[in-house]
Amino acid sequence: MGLVQEISNSIDQKSGFYSALSEKIWECAELSFQEQKSSHIMADALEAAGFHVERGIAGLPTGFVASYGSGKPVIAFLGEYDALAGLSQKKGSTTHDPIVQNGSGHGCGHNLLGTGSLAAAFAVKEYLENNQIPGTVRYYGCPAEERGNGKTYMAREGYFKDVDVAYSWHPGSINAVQHTSSNAVIEARFIFEGISAHAAALPELGRSALDAIELMNVGVNYLREHMPDKARVHYAITNTGGTSPNVVQAHAEQVYYVRSPQPDQVKALFERVVNIARGAALMTGTKMSYQIEGGCHNLIPNKTLHNVMLNYMKEIGFPELEDQELDFVQKIYDSLGENEKAYALAQLDGKEKAKVLERPIEDWIRPCPEKDEFMEGSTDVADVSWNVPTAQCMTATWAFGTVPHTWQVVAQGTQTYALKATLFAGKAMACTAIETLLNKELLETAKAEFKERLKGKTYESLIPNKVTPEKFSLAGV
Structure with a gap:
């Protein structure tokens, strides 16, 4: 049995578990640094699966790291679970319909993000067990990506110093490796x-x-x-x-x-x-x-790892969707404003436009750009990428043209097609991680690129040492 098939089977067999886990996090919808229920759900699931869990790391009450195995290499998966204010939305509704007026909602899909990374960590753990391969797999429970930057605290306190390579992903409306820098x-x-x-x-x-x-x-x-x-x-x-x-x-x-x-x-x-x-x-x-x-x-991308991840995404392939799933996708697309649709369509060529106008969800894998792209926004994954070679992908958990941080994202957060795309990401990350476990030359090449991209610069956190989530620094005039 090939690696892709083995990992796909491992993840698909637990799809019901991952679906339930993701929905629990979606229902919690806790804001940055307040993710007590969400972090416990994630940490408890990892502990029950045989991971050793250290909670409250880096001064973050809702942060944790779960580890399995021993020795090198150390493979890290990054999971998030914080929500956004003002984006409460009823599940299954294709019109704006808050559960609680001005309540919170997973408007960036972090309930899916944390679950997809957890699926990858579980699959790599199982592969290590079945094949008696040395190495350590870790899942980092990362709070406050939306506001406060939990990963920055972890990086500042040295929690990635012994990691060899890190993987993450993000829900979205495309299928691609995230070969980009950022602000x-x-x-x-x-x-x-x-x-x-x-x-x-x-x-x-x-x-x-x-x-x-x-x-x-x-x-x-x-x-x-x-x-x-x-x-x-x-x-x-x-x-x-x-x-x-x-x-x-x-x-x-x-x-x-x-x-x-x-x-x-x-x-x-x-x-x-x-x-x-x-x-x-x-x-x-x-x-x-x-x-x-x-x-x-700013993000430091790694083309060595992204090329491997992209090849696995192509081999795995975007999941098939059922008619009822496509019907929901179409209704979400119809709810978008004309400006949003026009902006998204402008990024496509003629054939791609025809595809999404017929069926508004991307089902193809975009190529890795020749040059680094740039994202005007920011992410605390960047602080991990300054400490260790890091690779990310994005999969189409949302209807084409869906804008992040909107009620449409929340509405799609528990849909079966969103979970399929989540597990697609988990499979791609797991396969790439296992290849870095087995292929020392690949890992060394990724590390060499990482070193070259830093150009001698060293990491120094932009959050001062005296700043914590509970007590911020104070500087007066």
Whole structure:
């Protein structure tokens, strides 16, 4: 029996278990650093399967690492399980229909992500047992990918130092290896403290924190002309200081995301944003402080591993879908806006467009790009990729054109076709991992590429050592 068939059989035999596990996580829909139920479900499943589980790692109450086997090489699978605020959605509904108004939902498919990586870890464990091969397989339970960057804390505390290679994946609307770099990011909360006063009777005694917020934002908007092309800066005012216009607001807060393609660039750009905040405080007679609440590096892709993973994706093939599954896919596609459809279709050639217009789900495997692609967003998988050769794929768990962080993603999170695509990813990761276990030359080539891509740079976390999920750093003016 060939490797693909052996791994496919191993994963397919437990498909009911994986489906139930994924649905449990979907139902929990817990936000970043609050994933108590979800992390327990995952950790308990691994423990029951014979993994040794260490919980609460790197100061993360909802983070864990599960290990099986011994010796080298050490193969890591990355699992996520955090949800997003405001995306509650009833399962099986093809129209926007929240379970709880403004409740949480798995709008990025992390219930599937964690399950697919777990399926890969189980399959590799079984292969090691059946073939009496030395090596260690690990599953990293990674909280707070959406906000707070759990993997960054793990990397900062050295949890990947002895890992030889790491694998991950992400739900999506395409089938491809994720051969891409990304923006590094620093997330920070800016806090302004002023003096309250009657806005009509004694405005001269007031010092408005809200004025400072607005002036900071104006200053940052002028900064945009003088940033690197791929850099991004965006914000949300989280506390305006009150709702009464006749009260000078004495306290106001906002959160900034500062992104740029390289860690040194993002640090320099962030310092410019901090200086603008200092200027706003000076102009308004207020006091400013900021708290770094997260951060991650840019992704370092690995073409050696991605070529192997792509070949296994092609050999395994995208799963066949039933008529009722395709009917749900079509209804989700019909719910998308015309702009979303047009944007997605513009990425395809003529034959591919004809395919998805007839059946709106990608069932082919995209080639690996010759050159590294670039993602303007950020992911804490990047911090793993700065410590160890890392490969990722994406599979079509969603209807074509589905936009991440939307109710349509949540609605598809428990569908059988989403689970099929999840296990497709699990099979591809498991097969690639086993090849790196068996083929020392492949592993050494991947490590050599990893070293070459870093060009002598070493990893230093963008989250300061004193910052924890419970206690953020505080720096004042």
